[in-house]
Amino acid sequence: MSRVYNFSAGPAVLPEEVLQEAADEMLDYRGCGMSVMEMSHRSKVYDQIIKEAEADLRELMNIPDNYKVLFLQGGASQQFAAVPMNLMKNKKAGYIVTGQWAKKAYQEAKMYGEAVELASSQDKTFSYIPDCSDLPITDDMDYVYICENNTIYGTKFKELPNTKGKDLVADVSSCFLSEPVDVTKYGVIYGGVQKNIGPAGVVIVIIREDLIRDDVLAGTPTMLKYKTQADNDSLYNTPPCYGIYICGKVFKWIKKMGGLTAMKEHNEKKAKILYDFLDQSKLFKGTVVKEDRSLMNVPFVTGSEEMDAKFIKAAEKEGFVSLKGHRTVGGMRASIYNAMPIEGVEKLVEFMDKFEKENA
Numbered sequence: 001m002s003r004v005y006n007f008s009a010g011p012a013v014l015p016e017e018v019l020q021e022a023a024d025e026m027l028d029y030r031g032c033g034m035s036v037m038e039m040s041h042r043s044k045v046y047d048q049i050i051k052e053a054e055a056d057l058r059e060l061m062n063i064p065d066n067y068k069v070l071f072l073q074g075g076a077s078q079q080f081a082a083v084p085m086n087l088m089k090n091k092k093a094g095y096i097v098t099g100q101w102a103k104k105a106y107q108e109a110k111m112y113g114e115a116v117e118l119a120s121s122q123d124k125t126f127s128y129i130p131d132c133s134d135l136p137i138t139d140d141m142d143y144v145y146i147c148e149n150n151t152i153y154g155t156k157f158k159e160l161p162n163t164k165g166k167d168l169v170a171d172v173s174s175c176f177l178s179e180p181v182d183v184t185k186y187g188v189i190y191g192g193v194q195k196n197i198g199p200a201g202v203v204i205v206i207i208r209e210d211l212i213r214d215d216v217l218a219g220t221p222t223m224l225k226y227k228t229q230a231d232n233d234s235l236y237n238t239p240p241c242y243g244i245y246i247c248g249k250v251f252k253w254i255k256k257m258g259g260l261t262a263m264k265e266h267n268e269k270k271a272k273i274l275y276d277f278l279d280q281s282k283l284f285k286g287t288v289v290k291e292d293r294s295l296m297n298v299p300f301v302t303g304s305e306e307m308d309a310k311f312i313k314a315a316e317k318e319g320f321v322s323l324k325g326h327r328t329v330g331g332m333r334a335s336i337y338n339a340m341p342i343e344g345v346e347k348l349v350e351f352m353d354k355f356e357k358e359n360a
């Protein structure tokens, strides 16, 4: 067996330990004679799996009791609709547009009410986070929406926006569990797990209880009502059972690694190695303003499409895979999520240095 260094933005690298454990349990989960894939989501065994996953996530993120944790399907993209459907009481909300995912959410919200663009960084291809200290937030807005870590462009909100008392809704798909978080600052935190937590097919929604209502927008499908899912502990219908099971294992792995504080240190250390290299390189350049750099997604370019392609090809040969930038941006992007070991980044930088010398 030979594993590559996988820099994919998502679905992405998972801890090897977790995959090994899942492999060991594949045919016979802890003596019950079947795989987790094969068991009823209403069985006692599965009940323990999902309850334990929730308890571990609550512990990791220090989630207060007045927040519900939902394990859902439909990916982050379905939440682009679920959020306005459930929360747009006044049919008006503010969106901060810092990348394609935020923009998609903003556009989707427009289908259900008045979505107002409060700020945007599109003028400089989303290479920075706009000043969010005094946004034109009005009293009738139901919430303020951000995409906290911009997976494609590699920026991150280092400070949350001043929402002027409005509830903050955040898509944290690509920075979920990458550092400690104060849940009380948010009304809703959600993310697809396939970036930093688990396999595709699960989206986690953490929502303050008073935002879970019956009087959602007319026409909201039963499945998309947070109340349906909350009242049924994510078991209204069949949940993505196996995906949740893997997420649970990743939660335990993070706990073992020392929790979110340790994760942050680990991630800062990794990102620094790569950013320090980029800052001194004459061939490679980071594309994002320094203050807003993501710890998770690091886009960079050489300035020549030909050279970018040559680098990506050469890197792949050496076992550094999925370094191609998003199709809309070009260049390279190294996603260095929680499960990327420090050696992966060290070796990548070594390779980049060698490539630079050879192509000077």
Ligand SMILES: *Cc1c(COP(=O)(O)O)cnc(C)c1O
Pocket: 010, 074, 075, 076, 077, 078, 101, 147, 149, 150, 151, 171, 172, 173, 174, 192, 195
């Ligand atoms: C990947 C991603 C999405 C889309 O996720 P899906 O689960 O594919 O819908 C949304 N937001 C962010 C920040 C992402 O990184």
